[in-house]
Amino acid sequence: MFWEVFVALSEGFLVSCELFVLTLLFALPLGLVVAFGSMSKFKPLRAVVRTFVWIIRGTPLMLQVIVIFYGPGLFFGWRALERLIAVLIAFVINYACYFSEIYRGGIESISKGQYEAGQVLGMTKAQIFFRVILLQVVKRIVPPMSNEIITLVKDTSLARIISVVEVLFVAETYLLKGIIWPLFFTAVFYLAFVGVLTVLFHFIEKKLNYFRV
Amino acid sequence: MAFLEVKNYRKKFGDNEVLKGVSFSLEKGEVLAVIGSSGGGKTTLLRCLNFLETPDEGTLVLGGETLFDASEKAERAESAIRQKRLHFGLVFQQFNLFPQYTVFKNITLAGMLLAKAEYRQKKRDFAAVLAAAPKEERKKLKAQQKEILAEIRANQKRHIEEKAESLLARVGLSEKRGAYPFELSGGQQQRVAIARALALNPDILCFDEPTSALDPELTGEVLKVIRGLKSSESTMIVVTHEMAFARSVADKVIFIADGEIAEEGTPEEVFASPKNEKTRAFLQRSLAAGGEE
Numbered sequence: 001m002f003w004e005v006f007v008a009l010s011e012g013f014l015v016s017c018e019l020f021v022l023t024l025l026f027a028l029p030l031g032l033v034v035a036f037g038s039m040s041k042f043k044p045l046r047a048v049v050r051t052f053v054w055i056i057r058g059t060p061l062m063l064q065v066i067v068i069f070y071g072p073g074l075f076f077g078w079r080a081l082e083r084l085i086a087v088l089i090a091f092v093i094n095y096a097c098y099f100s101e102i103y104r105g106g107i108e109s110i111s112k113g114q115y116e117a118g119q120v121l122g123m124t125k126a127q128i129f130f131r132v133i134l135l136q137v138v139k140r141i142v143p144p145m146s147n148e149i150i151t152l153v154k155d156t157s158l159a160r161i162i163s164v165v166e167v168l169f170v171a172e173t174y175l176l177k178g179i180i181w182p183l184f185f186t187a188v189f190y191l192a193f194v195g196v197l198t199v200l201f202h203f204i205e206k207k208l209n210y211f212r213v
Numbered sequence: 214m215a216f217l218e219v220k221n222y223r224k225k226f227g228d229n230e231v232l233k234g235v236s237f238s239l240e241k242g243e244v245l246a247v248i249g250s251s252g253g254g255k256t257t258l259l260r261c262l263n264f265l266e267t268p269d270e271g272t273l274v275l276g277g278e279t280l281f282d283a284s285e286k287a288e289r290a291e292s293a294i295r296q297k298r299l300h301f302g303l304v305f306q307q308f309n310l311f312p313q314y315t316v317f318k319n320i321t322l323a324g325m326l327l328a329k330a331e332y333r334q335k336k337r338d339f340a341a342v343l344a345a346a347p348k349e350e351r352k353k354l355k356a357q358q359k360e361i362l363a364e365i366r367a368n369q370k371r372h373i374e375e376k377a378e379s380l381l382a383r384v385g386l387s388e389k390r391g392a393y394p395f396e397l398s399g400g401q402q403q404r405v406a407i408a409r410a411l412a413l414n415p416d417i418l419c420f421d422e423p424t425s426a427l428d429p430e431l432t433g434e435v436l437k438v439i440r441g442l443k444s445s446e447s448t449m450i451v452v453t454h455e456m457a458f459a460r461s462v463a464d465k466v467i468f469i470a471d472g473e474i475a476e477e478g479t480p481e482e483v484f485a486s487p488k489n490e491k492t493r494a495f496l497q498r499s500l501a502a503g504g505e506e
Contacts, residue, residue: 117309120263121323121413122299125291131322135313211313212395 005174005182012170013189016156019084019166023091023152030092031099038104056097062158065090069162087159095152102144106137110213139208146201150194214277216241216448217417222271223283224257231257232268233472239417239465242446246453246463246480250495254472255452259419262450263303264294275300275416302415306422308402310394310409317390320377320409327413328369336362373412380408384438400431404438411447418442420451456499460484468492 037049056064069086072078081089110133118128160169171183215238224232231254239245247255260266262273264281273281280297310319339358346354381387384404394402403423410418420439424432436458442449443462453459459466459480466483468476468491476483476492487493 111307111309113305113307113309114311116265116303117305117311118323119265119295120298120301120303121409122295123323123326124295127326131326132311139313211393213312 005179005185008170009167009182009186009189012165012167013186013193015084015164016153016159016166016189017193019087019091019156019159019164020153022088023095023156024149026088026092027095027099030096032103034096034100035103035107038100039107053097053100056094057101061090061094061155062161064094065158065161083162083164084159086162087164091152091155095148098148099145102141102148103137105144106141107133109140110136135208136213139211139213142201142205142208146197149201150197153194153197154190214274215239216243216276218272218274219262220272220274222258222261222268222273224254224261224266224268231472232261234270235469235472235474236271237467237474237477239448239450241448243464244443244449244451244462246451246459246466247469248453248456248459248466248483248495249469249475250498253469255469256421258469259303259421259450259452262417262419263301264298265303299413300416302410302413302418304403304406304410304418304420304423306425308394308399308406308426310402310406312394315391315393316381316386316397316405317377319394319405320380320412321373323409324373324376324412325370328373332362332366332369335365376412377408380411383411383441384408385434398431399427400434403427403435407435407438407442411442417448417450420449420453422452422454424453424455454499456484456496468495470495 034049034053037045038053040046040049065087068090069080069083073080080086114132114136115128118132123131156166157168159166160172163169167186167189168183171186174180174182217239219238220236222232222235223230233254235254235258237245247258249255257266261268268281268283270283271281272279272283280300311322314322339362343351343354343358378387378390381390384407386401386404386408389397389401389405394405397405403426407423423439424435427435432455436455439449439451440458440462451459451463461480463480466476466478466480467474468483468487468489470491476487476489483492484496487496
């Protein structure tokens with residue numbers, strides 16, 4: 001019995017992991033794009049991006065999942081997206097907005113002198129950003145990013161709201177059959193995964209300790 | 214015509230006119246000291262020379278080539294400015310070393326990037342030559358080109374690294390080549406910054422209050438390095454509060470007050486017998502404050 005439940009939960013958790021990895025894969029770079037938008041010197045663009053970030057950060061992620069899944073059908077009569085895709089889109093947009101603010105904070109914390117040093121040495125804007133600024137930003141944002149990424153692990157459970165069969169959904173099917181313990185057991189999966197991430201982030205922090213900003 | 218001719222540089226930030234028409238000239242190998250009280254426009258002048266700020270008016274001619282003319286707006290493209298910047302080096306008050314790179318890499322980084330761009334261009338040129346060549350010769354030509362390119366790359370690298378080594382020796386930090394900036398004292402960091410600026414062979418090396426961020430006991434080593442550069446005929450512009458240093462090193466001194474040159478001349482003229490009332494007051498103040506080396 002335990003083994004059977006464990007396998008079922010594992011399969012559910014695999015879906016959670018898939019959502020987690022794909023969200024990061026898209027949201028990390030997209031966040032950088034959003035961050036540049038919110039720092040743009042072109043005021044209308046900046047206003048649009050900042051308003052968008054406000055809306056996304058200002059509404060529940062659960063609501064966003066529901067809107068992305070049911071919205072197209074309700075408002076335009078389109079065919080609904082595949083469930084996992086809908087969740088993924090909502091997650092990517094949501095997390096990109098949160099990441100963008102962390103990036104922005106990191107980028108703006110780098111002294112102007114670093115850019116100017118690059119400029120007087122004849123570097124291009126891209127060279128300055130990628131060769132000089134980026135690693136300093138990364139070093140500064142590892143702690144807030146690790147927070148956000150750990151939150152994402154647990155947010156994957158929101159996918160359940162549109163019946164994506166992730167680990168909590170699986171546990172609930174047992175609950176309906178009168179078996180309670182699998183629900184509590186899901187915590188073990190989350191804890192183990194977050195444990196691994198914690199070690200990983202600690203490792204990255206240590207790796208970046210060779211210099212100081 | 215002098216090596217460097219700056220004419221009528223004007224710069225406004227909003228309503229605040231920081232430079233009100235500054236003109237001066239400098240011969241090759243000369244050292245110019247720029248003195249004056251804080252907020253007088255010294256740093257802005259230096260930033261304008263390095264194209265970190267764009268003057269509203271004025272022209273700059275270096276070695277007969279007009280590098281800046283405020284009336285020609287077209288010449289403001291990023292790549293054009295980048296080329297022009299390379300004529301000038303700048304050593305910052307706050308050093309601004311790149312913290313994630315070793316001392317050595319700080320000095321070589323920009324040179325390596327420029328070399329890479331040059332190499333890529335060469336590669337493109339070669340590809341064009343190859344495409345134009347008759348088919349039967351292509352194979353041989355390609356092999357030749359490959360050899361030449363490899364040699365260019367190796368030469369570039371060797372050249373840049375040798376230069377960096379010799380510069381490190383010159384600023385007395387050879388044994389620190391593998392250290393990271395945070396492991397160095399302020400004086401050492403500034404000496405690395407000087408080496409970094411020299412690595413690109415600028416025509417004119419500018420210093421923006423190079424010792425102002427240092428503890429008093431560390432200023433000596435930095436000033437000594439700058440003094441050492443004088444003998445090797447670098448042309449330099451030094452914005453400084455170190456009056457004794459300015460007096461002993463400079464060939465020419467300009468005193469800037471309220472965005473204008475209030476006094477200029479040899480160190481003897483400016484320090485021993487200042488004509489302008491403002492200069493006299495300023496020199497008295499800095500002497501009283503003990504602003505000596």
